[in-house]
Amino acid sequence: MSIDAVAAPAWILVVDDDLVTRFLVSEALKQAGFCVEQVENGRQALAACERIDFDLITLDVMMPELDGFATCAELRRRPKGVQVPILMMTGLDDYESINHAFKVGATDFITKPINIILLEYRVRYLLRTSAAMVSLYDSERRLATAQRIARLGHWDWSQGQACLHLSREVCEMLGLDPQAPEVPFRVILERVHEKDRKILAQWFEEIWQGGGQARAIRHRLVDAGGGVRHVQQQIEIVLDASGRPDHLYGTLQDVTDLHQAEERIWQLAFTDSLTRLPNRELFKDRLDTAIKLAKRHDRQLALLFLDLDNFKRINDTLGHNVGDHLLQATAERLKSSIRANDSVSWNKAEEPDESIARLGGDEFTVLLPEIQRSEDAANVAERIQVSLSRPLALDGHEIIVTPSIGIAVFPQDGETSETLLKSADMAMYSAKHQGRNLYRFYNAVLNEAAHKRLTMETQLRKAIERNELSLYYQPQLDLPSGRICGVEALARWTNDLLGTVPPVEFISLAEETGLIVPIGEWILRTACRQAKAWGCGCGVDPIPMRIAVNISVLQFVQPGFTGLVAQILEETGLEPVALELEITESLLLKDPEGALRTLWALKNLGVQLAIDDFGTGYSSLSRLKQLPLNRLKIDKGFVSEVDSQPNDAAIATAVIAMAESMGLRVIAEGVESEAQFQFLKAKHCDEIQGYYLSRPLPAAEITTMLHQRLTPHGDDG
Template sequence: MKLRSGLRTKFLLLMTLALVVLLLTMALMLKRQEQMQGEVVEITRDAMAGVIDNSLNRRGEGMVNQLAESLTNPLYYFDLDAMGELTASALRQPDARYVLVYDEDGVIIHDGSEAISSYGKRMDDGFANDVIMSDGLLTLFDDSLMDVSTPIMIGDERLGGVRMGFDLEVSQGFQERAVQDMRERLAVLGHRQVVGVGLVAGCLLLMGIGMLWLVQRWLVRPIRHLADSARQIEAGRFDLDLPTSRRRDEVGELLRAFSRMSESVARHDRDIRRMAYTDALTGLSNRLAFREALDEQLLQMRGEGQQLALLFADIDDFKRVNDTLGHDAGDDVLVQCSARIRDVIAREAGDDALLARFGGDEFVILVRALPRDDGPGVREIATQLAERLVVELGQPLIVQDRQVFLGTSIGITLFPDDASTAASLMKNGDIAMYQAKVAGKNCFRFYSRAMDLAVERRVNLEHELRGAWERGELSLVYQPVYRLSDRTMVGAEALLRWNHPKHGQVAPSVFIDVAEQSGLIESLGPRVLHAACSEAVRWQQMLPGREPLTVAVNVSPRQLRGGGALAEVVASCLKETGLEAGRLHLELTETAVIGDEAHVGEELARLRETGVKVLLDDFGTGFSGLSHLRRVPVDGVKIDRSFIADILRDPDDLALTSAIIAMAHSLGITVIAEGVEKAGQYALLRERGCDQAQGYWLGSPMPGPEFLALLKEEGR
């Protein structure tokens, strides 16, 4: 019995010892498991925080950069509707707290709301001063907010900027939920392990070895791999080769969830990069992508003897499409033009060329060429490509079931001949493209160093032209117009002259073109019209018994395409000056009509409703044919002086002039000849039935007082 008691005691002691060992082992294992779970949670928390912060930072910078690119034109033209659409779209992001568009002084222009409640207020938050003073992309943080801002530039001029606030609590909440989910899953896994330890209590050693092996294989190794992957994602390497797991437990779900998260982050990174480097409308590379590609090309080409060319192509008169047909039609034009450019590049330059859209209606092409004795150089390739582009983009486009003629102006600059840096090449390309515009559009020009001086002179001329009317430097002269049948003066053409205080008389062909390109013509045109009408009224008042004289005023294409504003200006001028509408003749060039006859016809119809006469100036130089006389409502045509100059010795010019007169008369249109310099020209035009004429043989342009004196002398 004692033996039994001793064995029982020993057994109990052994059982008790085993139980104590088991409890201690379990306690130690639970302690170790708790520590391991905490380490896993902290590692995962740190990894996820880095990934989320990095992703949010990249997404915020990408969105603000894209928003700044899109807001350039709306901010430049102060288009609040366009700003509202862009900012409202950005505000729809789930973590976007605010979007602000501000000017260069930090005054808010748009906040994405319909009412723009903060319009005109200066930004005064804690980040405001840093944002306003920043010259580039700026990201600022506080406890609950990430503020990303960047200036909006046009060329070297800062128009203002845009800033966007992202709520960090959204990403922090996502992180905490993910960590909590991981903690719960690890807790479930730990409970299963404890239950397993209790069930195999009699095999403590084997259980310990097995558990260590299982933990190492099923938990530590996957978590360690996840931690390594998270660190790579944090470093920006998103394309990871994560192993697929068929496990059905929490660790397997965690591995699959992490794999899906990695794929999602990589996909969002690709989307952000695509948005940051791709033009949304045409699918081409944008300015940022092109600049990086150009920098990379220049870095690779240094010292290798390679050459490249940049072609800056700007669509001529593109603004007219937006103004007359709407921005949807303008987008359609850009898509069609980009497709034509791609086709030409594929045929002429192959895969070595890179095409990008810089915004608006400007496209840039990069062409490379290796120095070879048996192949064309980069200049020849660029020339051939530019010639084909001019031809292809000069073909009519079908927009909203109508033909639109635009054309393109192309500037070309070469590396390393013209410049060795990306910034200089792009500046030179812009200058060459501008010179192509000045040369008459729908052509191409290579950059030369003389263009820098020409651009500087043109900029100075534009600056001096502003305010020239107020300073009294601009004045009108009047060239008499005579009726050929009895050589009686019936009117005069008003011509604008600029007497520069330093350079003297500036050629009208120079400063009128500057006024047209800069938009100054829109302010000068009404002043010229008012002055000419006032002078015509004065003639009638000074010579009441004389046959009323007409006055002709030139109208620029830019004024004509002002959306009906010209008719309103004319009506207001006639009312203010008291001039009879039938005595005012408005002259527009033939080339202003070509390309959009339907719209121009509507504008001319509105003008004629006011009672004024419309004349087609420089007729015959636009290569449009006499068919325009049937489709465009005009009262008269002025035969260009280039035809009149040779009618005495060139049978072709005489035949063409005679045909114009006969065709115009058959349509009931008055014919006026310009540039009559000889008595023989006058006699021949009179014989052919021309109605009126002007030229130096009949009378040169003269100031108002001299013209009035001539009228008095003829009235005697």
């Protein structure tokens, strides 16, 4: 069947509070042959669904009053919304948000910014799938139940049916009403423990697709009181004439007592009796599994090997009782350190605690199953050092113990559990030999990378006092007049030890370490001082232009930020209107009310405000209208292909039109070609910035340019 084999015209409801997104999605779906109704919030969506039986709904997540999650949940509670496919559109791509979307009933999701071509195919696929499911509802059959199995609950499920028929025993296990035995599969899945839910759903999906085998499977159920019960399912598959699965019979047995007995045996065999952590055998098995997954997905993992410094002396001096308590406290502190870490990704099927083991004596290991870079492992090691080095009161003694940590990274330090453990062990002994209470990478290259980051941070902390930072300025051109209307201040760093450090490296490091606050203050003060010099001199009357300064989120939320801006303006004598502060849309997400108050306070000072990289964040139109903005800055990601990509051209055009209707000016950044320049000029964009005009220049060259009243190309405009 072709992808277009979907009955048309289908009715689609587009729900999005962002005018640009709603317009683009609606127009794309109309051009694809669908009938489209569009609304701007969840309440309007609920009302529209009472009037019209929609075939599919596209639903934005971030909306005021009633967000997409709440709207989806309410639709699923209503008769007309139970089966309709709901495609959630979101800029949130983290696991928790995606999991929440499916939990409230979403059929699928697509991330923003929307790929229009992919959207059409996704919609057609969902409509086709929905039509196939509806056509199969009338074919439901029930077969005789497995009465021969004593004291077991049973169920049956026909191909194409949304509901299973449950016996009284199964209803009681699931905490459902036995008087209503027809239960949707999604309702049953909600009773399954969240860590087993995905595996169980995939198993059933494979069976219906003809690839699954009839077998027993164990999983957990959560009852109404929050208690966990262990059950075993056994399934029999009935095939139709073509050999495809047509009907499923299943039995469900409560095996909680059996599981508890097995668990006790397992703990004796595979856990350390003192700390309750996995022992060497279990950890090696988990490390083998993690290595297989890392190979399959082409990713890195890290292994930390820890040894407590001077543990033997403490054990011999204070006794084995204190030594045992110290090992137990170490295990708990390790768990806390790993749980608190946010730089490592964990397998969704396991807890971070399960990646810690006691190999014996005072040796512990920590498995980091997915890291993006070697520094992630170093961050965890540093956190462990801080945690374990805190004084500990045990049996009337205050004990301070420190760890020596060796780090090995897959695949470069070993491709088997044996070699990786050996590499980490060697690195740990290297840390001990170099002074204890240290961490060391096995690989010399990784050691160098971690050392480089530490060196860069150390040097960056001294950059301001050493006068190593400088500002370059990139001109901004007013398109109607062809004259320079402003410059953007951009930081540069040259260090005697490191040389010229790319901004992308030191700015991100500054934000991670909090150094962006003092560095940002230096940038703001220096830029204002330079702008004042330009406005006053060069032998000509003052030039009416502004200077734009980027403000980080951390800088913006500092107490007294508005006062700092006012103080710098007073110190430098710069007119407030000559200063433009550029903020990003992400600044509005955490505390929109607080951000709004600060923005209005800055506006009342007289400074100009701009949204930088507009179109890459999650601002809604309603929120945007509340902001005291002067300018929108179109992200260079959209500008770079306006002359070749219809989507980018449409977005840029829509942003320019929207800004004009709101009385805002628009500046396009990243303009690098004549074609981009001509496109933006034709669309009546107000201002542009980019290498097509000029690279960032030192202040002296900008001064010459302003003195000669030249455009960046050197003509008189």
